[in-house]
Amino acid sequence: MAESQSQVEPAGPELGTDVLVVIRALLPSLARVEQRVAQQVLADPFGTARQSISELAASCDTSATTIVRFCRAVGLRGYPELRIALATAAAHASEGTAEGSHEIILDDDPATIAQKIAHADALAVTDTAKYLDIDTLVQVVGVLADARRIDIYGVGASGYVALDLQQKLQRIGKPAFAWPDPHMAITSAALLGPGDVAVALSHTGTTADTIDALREAASNGARTAAITNFPRSPITAAADYVLLTAARETAFRSGAMTSRIAQLTVVDCLFVVLAQHDLPRSTQALERTFEAAQAKRRRVRRPGSG
Numbered sequence: 001m002a003e004s005q006s007q008v009e010p011a012g013p014e015l016g017t018d019v020l021v022v023i024r025a026l027l028p029s030l031a032r033v034e035q036r037v038a039q040q041v042l043a044d045p046f047g048t049a050r051q052s053i054s055e056l057a058a059s060c061d062t063s064a065t066t067i068v069r070f071c072r073a074v075g076l077r078g079y080p081e082l083r084i085a086l087a088t089a090a091a092h093a094s095e096g097t098a099e100g101s102h103e104i105i106l107d108d109d110p111a112t113i114a115q116k117i118a119h120a121d122a123l124a125v126t127d128t129a130k131y132l133d134i135d136t137l138v139q140v141v142g143v144l145a146d147a148r149r150i151d152i153y154g155v156g157a158s159g160y161v162a163l164d165l166q167q168k169l170q171r172i173g174k175p176a177f178a179w180p181d182p183h184m185a186i187t188s189a190a191l192l193g194p195g196d197v198a199v200a201l202s203h204t205g206t207t208a209d210t211i212d213a214l215r216e217a218a219s220n221g222a223r224t225a226a227i228t229n230f231p232r233s234p235i236t237a238a239a240d241y242v243l244l245t246a247a248r249e250t251a252f253r254s255g256a257m258t259s260r261i262a263q264l265t266v267v268d269c270l271f272v273v274l275a276q277h278d279l280p281r282s283t284q285a286l287e288r289t290f291e292a293a294q295a296k297r298r299r300v301r302r303p304g305s306g
Contacts, residue, residue: 019076029233030070031073037067132244144274149176149197150174153199153201165201168271202228205233229247
């Protein structure tokens with residue numbers, strides 16, 4: 001699993017990558033006291049950028065040493081670099097896109113809820129695009145292009161995304177099968193082998209059924225890829241390749257809404273780059289499947305047409 005380790009331990013926020021996206025992704029893997037610092041930073045990035053290290057430590061009821069440990073845990077050299085990164089993130093955020101503006105509260109009217117949902121979904125797409133490792137994306141496309149068979153695992157909302165990936169791959173002639181049922185997933189994984197590829201989707205990266213299927217596939221020699229929101233979650237240990245989303249969930253939108261949008265963004269990227277990999281074959285397959293679907297539509301009779 002050597003490839004996966006380079007993906008799950010990022011050296012730090014790269015140029016152009018929002019430090020808030022990185023901190024949010026690493027939050028579950030931080031020590032409890034470091035999580036308090038992360039939550040303060042995410043709640044008020046602009047205010048934090050203006051604080052000294054001692055002021056931030058006091059507001060988090062911790063020490064300056066802990067602040068430094070937090071900075072290093074998220075890939076930064078120290079507190080001055082964190083302040084610069086936060087100031088940059090705050091400067092790039094337009095009014096209305098600040099952290100927390102998408103939070104839905106009990107008093108929100110339907111129009112406000114619709115606006116906040118649209119805003120959160122847009123953030124999930126744009127943040128995922130910024131955070132997506134293109135080198136890893138290309139590597140995954142390479143193994144998918146050469147795969148004898150592709151099995152896709154995910155339960156709940158991730159199961160629907162797995163079915164979407166299956167449909168897209170089949171449209172360009174790739175032998176893909178989605179298994180949202182855990183028992184069927186582990187059965188399919190047991191029959192995979194060298195030349196096959198298993199793709200697993202889990203927003204949290206902690207879904208036991210999905211991880212079990214991916215591990216089973218890996219143990220039988222299949223190449224494995226995971227799509228998850230958290231780079232240090234358990235699923236990454238079973239994956240040769242890790243593609244990261246950057247969704248943020250709220251109390252009203254936990255686990256199944258922006259996460260799904262972010263996963264679909266990665267799936268669409270995989271599909272289009274894979275289709276480009278052999279464009280003449282993909283174009284022919286898309287035309288044939290489109291024509292077959294159109295023929296079904298033409299057979300639908302209008303009410304009262306006789």
